[in-house]
Amino acid sequence: MHLPFFLLGLAIMDGMEGIELEQRDDPIRDILDRLASENYVGDAAIATSIYMAQTLGRPLLIEGRAGVGKTEIAIVMARLLDTRLIRLQCYEGLDASTALYEWNYSRQMLWIKLNEQSERTVEEREQHIFSEPFLLKRPLLAALTEQEKSPVLLIDEVDRADEEFEAFLLEVLSDFQATIPEIGTIRAKHRPFVVLTSNRTRDLSDALRRRCLYLWIDYPDLDKELRIVRSKVNGIEAQLARQVVRFVDNARRSGLDKVPGISETLDWARAMVALHLDYLDYDAVERTLGAIIKDADDLERFRKQAIEEILSKI
Numbered sequence: 661m662h663l664p665f666f667l668l669g670l671a672i673m674d675g676m677e678g679i680e681l682e683q684r685d686d687p688i689r690d691i692l693d694r695l696a697s698e699n700y701v702g703d704a705a706i707a708t709s710i711y712m713a714q715t716l717g718r719p720l721l722i723e724g725r726a727g728v729g730k731t732e733i734a735i736v737m738a739r740l741l742d743t744r745l746i747r748l749q750c751y752e753g754l755d756a757s758t759a760l761y762e763w764n765y766s767r768q769m770l771w772i773k774l775n776e777q778s779e780r781t782v783e784e785r786e787q788h789i790f791s792e793p794f795l796l797k798r799p800l801l802a803a804l805t806e807q808e809k810s811p812v813l814l815i816d817e818v819d820r821a822d823e824e825f826e827a828f829l830l831e832v833l834s835d836f837q838a839t840i841p842e843i844g845t846i847r848a849k850h851r852p853f854v855v856l857t858s859n860r861t862r863d864l865s866d867a868l869r870r871r872c873l874y875l876w877i878d879y880p881d882l883d884k885e886l887r888i889v890r891s892k893v894n895g896i897e898a899q900l901a902r903q904v905v906r907f908v909d910n911a912r913r914s915g916l917d918k919v920p921g922i923s924e925t926l927d928w929a930r931a932m933v934a935l936h937l938d939y940l941d942y943d944a945v946e947r948t949l950g951a952i953i954k955d956a957d958d959l960e961r962f963r964k965q966a967i968e969e970i971l972s973k974i
Contacts, residue, residue: 687711688704689707691711694740695740696891699892701880701891703884706733706875709873709875716873719854719856720854720874721857723858723859723860723877725878734857737855745811745814746811746814748798749816750816750820752820752822753822754820754822756828758798760800761801761840762795763790771789772785791842791843795843799813800838801838803848803854804832804837806850811853812855815854815857819862819864823865826868827865879919879922882906885905888925889926893926899938899939900939904925904940906974907974914970915961917957917958924951927951927952940971941971945971946967949962
């Protein structure tokens with residue numbers, strides 16, 4: 661039986677009682693190595709947060725600027741655990757029914773039409789069409805009813821959802837259960853490993869924060885971002901990789917409204933490789949600037965004021 665690498669020394673929570681887990685001398689180092697095997701360059705804070713979230717059975721709230729690798733943690737975790745990734749993308753106006761379940765009305769109407777001559781009573785018919793075969797499982801319910809093993813549930817950009825939806829999440833994150841009026845309360849057979857991400861477009865409630873462990877991910881330092889570029893961009897020369905990372909690092913401190921994240925650094929590095937460029941000069945930067953600058957006003961100011969200055973530094 662393959663066991664998650666960071667469930668160490670414990671018999672973990674609902675659905676997993678009695679499982680003896682392998683002891684390791686340095687679980688944090690092991691997590692870092694496993695992340696690296698999936699080309700995710702982590703650090704001790706990330707590895708420790710993952711370890712605590714799993715051993716304590718708590719959701720992990722990851723905040724940070726856009727494009728720093730928050731969502732990628734959940735994606736990599738699903739691969740490492742060899743389990744299903746269930747993603748709920750949050751947005752303004754998202755409600756409980758969209759996130760939890762809906763009834764398959766077309767299938768219900770078809771069943772009613774095909775069974776018009778049935779001898780069943782009205783109550784029996786209602787009971788049948790409001791049963792699980794007619795239920796459309798949305799991400800939250802799918803995570804609670806996963807039958808084979810604990811899935812990874814990614815609640816992405818939770819700060820974009822309304823406060824009312826955030827309040828609804830409290831039951832799910834506290835008790836790993838949800839109530840469907842026609843069926844009753846559904847409890848998770850296997851508790852999902854929950855990752856919530858936020859870009860801090862609004863403040864999250866204290867109630868939600870208290871139910872989670874917390875991890876802040878900032879822009880990486882030069883060494884870490886260079887390792888990320890070298891691990892994810894095939895064929896890039898060492899000199900070009902260093903120049904790209906140093907240029908983006910300076911660009912982040914140049915007063916941009918839309919600051920480039922790691923994803924923009926990677927896009928730019930891949931563009932350089934695709935164009936067979938070995939080093940940065942003004943012409944190369946000016947032609948490819950759209951890979952890292954994603955705002956028209958930023959682009960105009962940057963071209964006039966920052967390119968030559970940053971190139972002189974690197």
